[in-house]
Each structure stands twice: as C-alpha cells, then as structure tokens.
Amino acid sequence: MQLTRAGFLVLLWLFVLAALRVVRSDLYAASGLRASGLPGFRRSEKSARGSKAPRQLVVTHGALTGTRISLDGRPILIGRADDSTLVLDDDFASTRHARLSMRGTDWYVEDLGSTNGTYLDRAKVTAPLRVPLGTPIRIGKTVIELRS
Amino acid sequence: MGSPVPAGEGSPGASAATNTSPGLKAPTRRGTELVMLSFAAGLVTLALILVELNQERSLSLRILYLGLAYLGLFACAHLAVRRWAPYADPAILPCVALLNGLGLVVIHRIDLALEGTVFPDGSTWDPVAFKQVIWTGIGLLMFAATLKFLPDHRMLARFGYTFGLVGLVALLLPGVLPGFIAPTINGAKIWLRIGPLSLQPGEFAKILLMVFFAAFLVSKRDLFTVAGRRFLGMDLPRARDLGPLFAAWGVTVAVMVLQKDLGSSLLFFGIVLVLLYIATERAAWVVLGLGLFAGGAVIAWKLFNHVQQRVANWQDPIARYDMIGGGYQISQSLFGLATGGIGGAGLGAGRPEMIPEANTDFITAVIGEELGFVGFAALLLVYMVFALRGLRGAISVRDSFGKLLGGGLAFAVCFQVFIVVGGVTKLIPMTGITAPFLSYGGSSLLANYILVALLLRISAAARAPQRVAKPKPQQPAIADQHTVMVERPK
Numbered sequence: 288m289q290l291t292r293a294g295f296l297v298l299l300w301l302f303v304l305a306a307l308r309v310v311r312s313d314l315y316a317a318s319g320l321r322a323s324g325l326p327g328f329r330r331s332e333k334s335a336r337g338s339k340a341p342r343q344l345v346v347t348h349g350a351l352t353g354t355r356i357s358l359d360g361r362p363i364l365i366g367r368a369d370d371s372t373l374v375l376d377d378d379f380a381s382t383r384h385a386r387l388s389m390r391g392t393d394w395y396v397e398d399l400g401s402t403n404g405t406y407l408d409r410a411k412v413t414a415p416l417r418v419p420l421g422t423p424i425r426i427g428k429t430v431i432e433l434r435s
Numbered sequence: 436m437g438s439p440v441p442a443g444e445g446s447p448g449a450s451a452a453t454n455t456s457p458g459l460k461a462p463t464r465r466g467t468e469l470v471m472l473s474f475a476a477g478l479v480t481l482a483l484i485l486v487e488l489n490q491e492r493s494l495s496l497r498i499l500y501l502g503l504a505y506l507g508l509f510a511c512a513h514l515a516v517r518r519w520a521p522y523a524d525p526a527i528l529p530c531v532a533l534l535n536g537l538g539l540v541v542i543h544r545i546d547l548a549l550e551g552t553v554f555p556d557g558s559t560w561d562p563v564a565f566k567q568v569i570w571t572g573i574g575l576l577m578f579a580a581t582l583k584f585l586p587d588h589r590m591l592a593r594f595g596y597t598f599g600l601v602g603l604v605a606l607l608l609p610g611v612l613p614g615f616i617a618p619t620i621n622g623a624k625i626w627l628r629i630g631p632l633s634l635q636p637g638e639f640a641k642i643l644l645m646v647f648f649a650a651f652l653v654s655k656r657d658l659f660t661v662a663g664r665r666f667l668g669m670d671l672p673r674a675r676d677l678g679p680l681f682a683a684w685g686v687t688v689a690v691m692v693l694q695k696d697l698g699s700s701l702l703f704f705g706i707v708l709v710l711l712y713i714a715t716e717r718a719a720w721v722v723l724g725l726g727l728f729a730g731g732a733v734i735a736w737k738l739f740n741h742v743q744q745r746v747a748n749w750q751d752p753i754a755r756y757d758m759i760g761g762g763y764q765i766s767q768s769l770f771g772l773a774t775g776g777i778g779g780a781g782l783g784a785g786r787p788e789m790i791p792e793a794n795t796d797f798i799t800a801v802i803g804e805e806l807g808f809v810g811f812a813a814l815l816l817v818y819m820v821f822a823l824r825g826l827r828g829a830i831s832v833r834d835s836f837g838k839l840l841g842g843g844l845a846f847a848v849c850f851q852v853f854i855v856v857g858g859v860t861k862l863i864p865m866t867g868i869t870a871p872f873l874s875y876g877g878s879s880l881l882a883n884y885i886l887v888a889l890l891l892r893i894s895a896a897a898r899a900p901q902r903v904a905k906p907k908p909q910q911p912a913i914a915d916q917h918t919v920m921v922e923r924p925k
Binding site for chain 1 (some may be wrong): 462467471474475478479481482485488524525526529530533589611778779781782788806807809810813814816817820824827833834835900
C-alpha cells in the first residue's frame, strides 16, 4: 500500500514535469524564435536565401516593444485594421499603414497611403524601398526593424 | 541553434503528427497534447484503482473500461481541438483533463465513504459521481460547440454590451427572485431552481462580464492613454474615468448583500481590477480598487452578521467549534489536512466523511488529506501550468481584446483557486466557492469548460501562422487623394 501511495505521487509529479517540459519547448514557438529553428524552416530558407537573409521582424519602440514576427516570405501588413499582421494600437497609425513584402531575396517597405507617413531610417517612404537588416522603420510611435 | 526538443517528439505518434510536412508549416503540437492526455487518463485510472483497492472493493475489468471511456471522452475533445483550433496550446487540455478526472475520482470516493449514511432528517446519501460524469460529458460538448461556433474570439467583442447586460442580470437574478425559484442553500442565495435542475448563473456571468469588460476597455483605451498623456506626472486617474470602477464596486457590494455570497463578490471584483490593470498598466487602479474593497469589506463586516461569523471562524475556528454556523467546517478541514501530513493517507484511505461539504467547497481538503502536501502541491502546480499557458496565449495574441480576455480568464481560474484553497487552509476567511474542475457542480463545470474553449481559441489565434493577406487593390479614399492642379484651358 505504501508503495502504491508513493508511486501515485511520483506519477503525479511526473505529469507536472512533463507539462512543464511542453511549456519549455514551447516558450519560443509563440514568439517566432523557435519556428526559425525548426529543421523544415531552416532547410527551405537556406536554399531560398543566403544566411544573412532577414528571418524576423522585431518591434523596438512603442506599445508592442518586444513583439517578434517570423518572416516566411508572405507580405506583412501593418496598421490598425484587425486583420493586419502587426496590429497597431496607435493614434498616429492609419488603418492600413504600410506593407513589407519580399521580392527576390530582399524585403521592401511601402506606404499604403497613410496619414502620418512611414519613415525608413530618416527618409519618408513614398515608393517601395529596400529594407536593409537592422534599419529602423518608423510608423507612428512604433519602430520596427528586420533581423536575421 | 540549440533549440530544445519538444517533449512529444520522442514518441513515434507525436513526431508524425507535429511536423508532417517539411514545408512552411508551424508545428501544431497536437500529438504532444494526445500523449499528455493519455498520461492524464492513465493517472486518473490509477487513482480509481487505488481508491477501489483501499476501500477493499473487488477490482474488475469495469475500472479499465471506465478509464478507457474517460480517455475516449477527452479524445473526442482532442479531435474537436484538432479540427476547429489546430494551433491551440497543447498543455491546457491535458491539465484540465487531469483536474477533472481527479475530481471525479475524489467525488466517487466521497460517495463510497458516505454510502448508507442516514442524515438527521431521514434521507440517505445520494451518490453524485455519476451525475458529475454526465456533467463532464455535457461540459465537453459545450467545449466543442464553443470551438466550432466561435472561429475567431474577436467576434465576442461585437456583442460586448449585450454580454455585459445578460451577465449582470444573471449575476443579480438569484438575489432578487423570490425564494421558491431561488432558494437559499447553505446561507447563500445563488441558485436558480427550474424543475429538477439547479443552476448557478453566477458562474456563467463571470465569463459574460469578462467579455464585456475586455470589449469595453479595448474600445475606451485610446481615451485613457490620451488622457494620461495630457496629465503627465499625475498618477491618479481622472474622476470620471473612475465610473467603471465604482460601478463594479457597487455590483460587488450588491452581490454581497443580496446573495450573501462573499466568494463570488471577491472573485468578481478581483477580475475587474486585474482587467483594468492589464488595460492601463497603472498600479494606481489596483491600489484604489483594493482600498475601495477594504472599505467595503469593513462596512460589510460591521453591518452583516454572516460576515462577522465568517471572520470569527477564520480567526479561531476551534474555539467556535460547537456553535451553530461556527468553526466546525474549517476545523474539520484543518484536521483532515493535518491527518494527511506530507505524504497523505493514500487515495481511498482517508476519512473524507468527517469533512462537511466534502465534494464541493472542501474538496481540496479531501485531496490534501489523501494525497498529502506533496500531492496537493502537484495539483496546485497543474493549475499553475494551466494559468501560465493561458497568460502565454494572452501575451502572444496580436489583438488587444484577445490579450485582455485571455489574461482575465486565466487570472479568474487562478484567483478562484486562491480563494477556495486559501479558505480551506485558513489563510483567508472561508467563502463558499467551487474549485474549478474539481468540485461537484454542473454550472461550475460547464462554465469552466466554456472558459477553457475560449482560452484555447485565443491561444490558437496566437500560435497560428499568419494568414496570407489578400492583396486588395488599393484605392485611396477621395479625401486622401493628392491634390492635382488642373490648369484652366487657355
């Protein structure tokens, strides 16, 4: 009887540890870091682009600071609209403010007719501009940049 | 890149399911969930076997079938998740399955202990474990239905005010209705009796009001932040922004006075405060709210007899052991916990019949007696993992409504556990409230399964890869068109 009692408690704790293990392995998945570490992701990206290709978009200033979105080749919409990839909660952003899209191996930013404009580093974006790694893009109070 | 290996990928079934195509596909981790669910079902079956052994009942294949049926029930829930929310969090459902299963086993165990007991009024104990199994089934149905009919949690925000009104009515209804529909049970007037069915509308109101508050705060948050910017350096919110807080406080007090239900009022007020705090990130709200609550609590204590009783029972339950409405319940619960000690008496080997209300408010005391501190701590950690995953989903979801609602839902479960376990262990005055997923009670179980479905929906939205935005032809509005100089023809 003593054995079964202790055994059950051990199993209960094993369940807790297993759950925590799932949590640990999942920690980076939601932030987009782990997704880029998956074998499937790595292979397809390596073959498509060089090793210095941007892999994620990071918000460096503003209310959403720290948000990361992993780039998978699909365009990224930024604005206050609910269906944007990056939903901004900012009085200075427009409903559809800007779009980041990939052409060839490079990412381009274009302004979607926003009221207050989009800035790449210091320059106002009027036509699609190529976005180098680590260059700040300013949208309202939010600053984002691409990282590898 | 030394990325950690997912727990489920060690087993063949999981690895096949988590990463089927090598293309651009984020892992859904449904395989991991299934493995964890099987683990939970195994634990629950083992718990049932231990109870039957310790109660010296004959073991039969029936138990195995029960365990398999339990696994089947949650496998259906798992399939529902797989179909309607494939990217949902893999840790939430197994935690719920374990808690609910252990709750069922303990309720069955209390049935065994109370079997054949004749109460002073001549009635005998009516086994409730089977009813709870049916409630679990209905709860899982509601869970699947919520996932199916709510493909996007942002749909809820549209009905914010409707939900708020319905929730408020549901919360206050039992307090104002006459006694034959809303009977007073154990001093609290929180039930509605319709025919043979007893409902606790407050459990559902909890979720409805959370949806309302999240939607309300999201739509008004811009206002809050703009105002905050204008009053730079001024820590306190403006007087007219205090309206919602005062309204919530008023409802809380009404619940306390009309229904004599301390637990729900505390829970409700805590949820409102946390939602306000998450929305505004200003500690001033919490300080103000706690001040208000403290004031209200002191006034309630001065005015109402039942509050004074609860507080006196909390301060010294053993001195008031023999009084009517005295410290008997808490004393018995403390005796039970003391008997359990570190390692517990063993499942089925304790004496839960000594603890009053053993299968509802004091079910955690029974678990503490039979599993001991070690098992009880593990159980609280399971709750913690559940809340952790809920909060994680809330952090990573991209819309503010989802963030607020997810945070509020996860916090509500945590806070409810705190209130009930705090009461049972004499940390805070005992207030009658159910332990989520463990206690016997249909309304509580149904409401909590809807809550889990909402949390899964939010986590699925957070973890799903981005949808391809359809390239819409950009037609700037006429107001946004550049001004063009039209030259007058000469």
